[in-house]
Amino acid sequence: MSETIFIGGGGEGYGEPQYLRLDKANRHGLIAGATGTGKTVTLQIMAEAFSAAGVPVFLSDVKGDLSGLAVSGSADFKLHAPFMARAQTIGLDLAYDSYPVTFWDLFGKQGHPIRATVAEMGPLLLARLMDLTDAQEGVLNVAFRVADEDGLPLLDLKDLQALLVWVGQNSKELSLRYGNVAASSVGAIQRALLVLENQGGSALFGEPALDLADMMRTRDGRGEINILAADQLMGSPRLYATFLLWLLSELFEELPEVGNPDKPKLVFFFDEAHLLFDDAPKALVDKVEQVARLIRSKGVGVYFVTQNPADIPDDVLGQLGNRVQHALRAFTAKDRKELKTAAETYRDNPAFDTAEAIQEVGTGEAVTSFLDRKGIPEIVQRTLIRPPSSQLGPIDAATRKFLMAENMMAGKYDDPLDRDSAFEILQKRAEAAAKAAEEAEAEEARLEEQEREFKAARRYNGERVGRSTSRRSSSTDSFGGALASAVVKELKGTTGRRIVRGILGGLFKGR
Incomplete structure (x- = not known):
């Protein structure tokens, strides 16, 4: 039998264990629910379980709560008694524990710096990041082509800005070869780059660029949990979404095919997933669908975390086989319609009405469905989610600083490298x-x-x-x-x- 991770107890009296099969974990998943219904705790217990099974994890810490994964839970915690009672209800022998964690931060404040080169990001994602028009995106593509043909490495923002100046000065000659290169489009891109720089985007671009192998490590048989500090990053939601999509794309491009592994090579949690699709052009949505469809053969499982399943396009939602649905509230006609649609995506359980259950489940409870050994979604279950073993809530600044200093990544990415480009x-x-x-x-x-x-x-x-x-x-x-x-x-x-x-x-x- 395949290895499994325990999610919680379902069925009558919550005594029926609900498992996610590791050999189906790369079939992607969804964690959804309204604010305050328990999505963060579900993400935390799943990260713990994957790490314990030797699977590296990447997740973004939007509210700062997930840093507690690095520290063991405690009997002194105010929710210790309720947690122990819940563990007894679902048949879990709860033991507190900590997990190997590496902290990352685009701004280098709450974690090790994480960078990509402009060339790695590419014109499609940069155009999305800067909200460029089709004409401006076309000029950006010309700039990238010129850089490739003329041996001009694009590493950081000043490289791209300098190249665009050159393109503007040579627009007439380039227009004869590549089509219209309008000076106004070059100027618009330069203004967008200035806005991006003012928002702190320059911290993302440069060297040393991230080595994906550093996110796929294990320590003492446990998978490394990579936590991206995203509380400040969420101030620039387009930058946040573009960075995570870039990371997914890099995994897709660089990892070898592994077919159907016994367990994933990496599990990637995409929190606030609606930001990826808000006002996204069709070309970008198509790219996300392509990555979701094909990256599972690279051994990577992607789990989208959002408030409502309707935030995810249908073509992408159809790729998410493992689901944890926390409570949804229906205050308007639109809410009721979306609730009904969400319920219809599950296999019916004759014991209860799925739509009613999605409205009724309390904090820490969810409607779940996971893939069976044949890859078929199981019938929906009302599930009481297991309590976490690590600390619930953030760690203090001193502990974070100590853990960063002791980590293998200390010093590798801290100092920027500015070579000739x-x-x-x-x-x-x-x-x-x-x-x-x-x-x-x-x-x-x-x-x-x-x-x-x-x-x-x-x-x-x-x-x-x-x-x-x-x-x-x-x-x-x-x-x-x-x-x-x-x-x-x-x-x-x-x-x-x-x-x-x-x-x-x-x-x-x-x-």
Whole structure:
């Protein structure tokens, strides 16, 4: 029989164990319910169970409550007595325990910094992040193509900003090759990048970039629980959703096919999942559906956490086989319709009405359905969720700091790395072009001074040298100097000066 994780007790008197099969855990899942109905505790006990089974976990801590996974629960806790009574009801021998945890934070304050390069993020997700129009997204794609063809690494925001300046300066030439590249679109993207930078998005982009292997570790046979501090990140919901989707995409791209493993290689909890789909273009929704459909063959289980199943598009919802539905409230006609739709997605249990049960379950109770050994959803059950073994609620700042210092990731990602990339390469080209122009100007000035001195000179008989003689002599003495003079004269024109003094030396691209 496959290994299982215990979720809680169902059936009459809650004495019938409800299990999630590990060999079906990569078929994805849903944790839904209104605010205050127990979703966070369900997420916590599932993370504990996966870790105990040797499965690494990634989850985002939106409210700061999940840091308690790193610390053992205690009999001194005010809910100890109710927890022990619940454990007795569902037949659980509750023992308090802590779990291996790594804290991450895009801003580097409550966890180890976590970064991605601009190139890894790609134009589709960046366009979503900055809410670009189709035309602006097209220009962004052109910029990425130019970077690839010209060997310009895009690592951080300043790389992309510098490249866009170059694209704007060369828009006419690029339009002939790639289609219309409007300066107005370039400007709009630059403004969006400025807004993103002001929101703290620059902390996400750069190096050292995250090594996915660091999220898929085990310690003493237990899976590492990776907790992303998301309380501050939620202030920029589009950045939050885009980062998590990027992480899923990277897992999809990099992990090998494993078929149907006995247990997942990683379980990924996507909290506040509605942010991923709010106003999302069809291309992005299609990408999420593709990832959800195919990433399970890479051994990754994705669990969406949201208030209402209606927040998830039907094509994605259809991929979620394991479900824990906490209470939903029906205050409006729309709420009642959504409640009925949610109930219809479960296999009926003749013992109760599913729609009524979804409204009636209390805090810590849920309507559940998991896949059986054949991958078929079991009949719906009213389930009392097991209490957590780790601390319920956040840890203090001192404990977090200590755990971060003792973690294997300490020092690996803390200091940013700024190696030569698009910004530095374009800057060096601009400096080289400016230096060449200055040298040419200096050479022209020298030649003009030489010509003036030659004109002012007298022959042995006291006659001034004619213009034609001077030019002949100059040409004869220095063919190279004359060629440099011709180049400088061209650069001294209006167009030449604009090229040399343009931001980043636009047209002086190395060949």
